[in-house]
Amino acid sequence: MSWASWTTAGVYTGxxxxxxxxxxxxxxxxxxxxxxxxxxxxxxxQYSGASDWFTMSGSPVPCxxxxxxxxxxxxxxxxxxxxxxxxxxxxxxxxx
Numbered sequence: 001m002s003w004a005s006w007t008t009a010g011v012y013t014g015x016x017x018x019x020x021x022x023x024x025x026x027x028x029x030x031x032x033x034x035x036x037x038x039x040x041x042x043x044x045x046q047y048s049g050a051s052d053w054f055t056m057s058g059s060p061v062p063c064x065x066x067x068x069x070x071x072x073x074x075x076x077x078x079x080x081x082x083x084x085x086x087x088x089x090x091x092x093x094x095x096x
Contacts, residue, residue, distance in 0.1 A: 004066045005035045006073040009048055014083025018045055020054035025085060032056075032077050036069035043076050043088050058088030 009031040017027035029048040034041055041063035044053040056076065063069045072091055079086040 002066065003035065003037045004069060005033065006070060007031060007033045008073070008077050011077055011080050013080055013086070016084040016086075018080050018083070018086045019057040020045065021057055022054045026054060027083075030080060032073070032080055034069060034073035034076060036063055036066055039064065041069040041072050043072075045080070056086075056088050061088055061090075 011030050011032050013027045013030060017025045018030065020026055026045060026047070030045045031048045033044050033046075033053070035044075036042075039062065040060045043056040043059040043061075045056050046053045061072065063072055068091065072088075075089045075091060079089050
C-alpha cells in the first residue's frame with residue numbers, strides 16, 4: 001500500500017478560522033497535516049505545540065494520486081490562512 005503525509009506548522013488562520021468536526025471553529029497558530037493512502041486524503045489540524053488533532057470539516061476526500069494529495073495539502077494551507085470557517089477545498093478534477 002502506498003501512502004504519504006505532509007505537515008505544515010505555524011499556519012495562522014484568517015478571520016473566522018477553520019471548521020473542524022470535533023471542536024467547531026478553531027483559530028490562531030495551527031499545524032496542518034494531510035495523510036494520503038491510495039484513493040483518499042485525510043486532513044487534520046491542531047494548535048501548534050498541542051497534542052490533540054481535529055478533523056478539518058470536509059475530510060476525508062477522494063484523492064487518486066500522491067501528487068494530487070500534495071496539491072490538496074497546499075490548497076488546505078491556503079484555505080486555513082484565508083479563514084472564514086475554512087473547510088477542505090475541492091480541487092478541480094482533470095477531464096478524462
